[in-house]
Amino acid sequence: MTTRAPEGAEHDEEPVSDVDTAETADVDQLRDEIDWLDDEILRLIKRRVDVSRRIGAARMAAGGTRIVYNREMDVLTRYGELGPEGRQLAMALLNLGRGRLGR
Numbered sequence: 764m765t766t767r768a769p770e771g772a773e774h775d776e777e778p779v780s781d782v783d784t785a786e787t788a789d790v791d792q793l794r795d796e797i798d799w800l801d802d803e804i805l806r807l808i809k810r811r812v813d814v815s816r817r818i819g820a821a822r823m824a825a826g827g828t829r830i831v832y833n834r835e836m837d838v839l840t841r842y843g844e845l846g847p848e849g850r851q852l853a854m855a856l857l858n859l860g861r862g863r864l865g866r
């Protein structure tokens with residue numbers, strides 16, 4: 764069944780036509796995908812933090828430095844593909860890996 768939106772109806776109101784219903788279904792599906800992606804991203808970030816901390820602990824136990832600047836530059840360059848926000852993201856990841864040691 765197709766109904767028409769009343770004159771002056773706002774777009775963010777309840778769906779009133781088949782088209783609106785289809786768009787809402789699309790958005791719901793896309794949001795499900797975003798939720799799934801965010802879960803995966805979080806899982807991978809936690810894994811990265813763990814691996815980064817293990818490398819740092821092993822290096823320091825061997826008398827090495829906590830930070831390796833050329834490796835950090837590689838990470839920053841890689842995420843720089845996403846522009847300035849990518850570099851911010853890389854810095855956040857590096858800081859998470861440093862944990863308390865880096866504060």
Ligand SMILES: O=C(O)C(=O)C[C@]1(C(=O)O)C=C[C@@H](O)C=C1
Nearest residue numbers: 815818819830831834835857860
């Ligand atoms: O690659 C390393 O040697 C690491 O210690 C990992 C890592 C990282 O999180 O990417 C963490 C700290 C270093 O300063 C550089 C890179």
